[in-house]
Amino acid sequence: MNLNPDKALVVFSGGQDSTTCMFHALKHYKEVEVVTFNYGQRHALEIEVAKKIADEQGLKHHILDMSLLSQLAPNALTDHTLEIEGGDIPNTFVPARNLLFMSFAAALAYQIEAKHIITGVCETDFSGYPDCRDIFIKSLNVTVNLAMDQNFVIHTPLMWLDKKETWQLADELGQLDYIRNNTLTCYKGIIADGCGECPSCQLRKTGLEAYLAERGTK
């Protein structure tokens, strides 16, 4: 089986980062499909938002059921009764979650013959997740290639960008307004600019304000 060098699979949650990655993929590859993992997110709305964005872009959208994760880590992300707290590693952390997601993404990429796998993981803003680090992704790239005897390339266009630079990339792709108005990153499940107060909204807002100030238009 030969992987299609013009085809990319984007790991897609409907949030700012993965939507930026989706537009990045649309710019660089002839064929793009997206995959969303359903793992009992705090807001089922996440899946709906991802579906809507994929539909609007006319992309084939794969939704993989990863609800077994709730058996491994009953924490703030999957147990709706717990509050999100701070700390070195956020208690939304599911051990090896990204390892599992990326392995499933690679297995799907094999099925759809996509050579490229794109993920919005980033060391800059969320250093608490060890399986989002660049060195882990490089290691996993070797592993999935050995596992399937293929030559996948895992791309991480946001790895070294901070939120301001991610907004800049969205703008360069001509999609700043679309991403601002249609994506969901808020822990409280509010689309676009969100609640403005949860850690995710604050990160997003601070980055956006910094970028807009730099660009010179509010």
Ligand SMILES: [Zn+2]
């Ligand atoms: Zn929020």
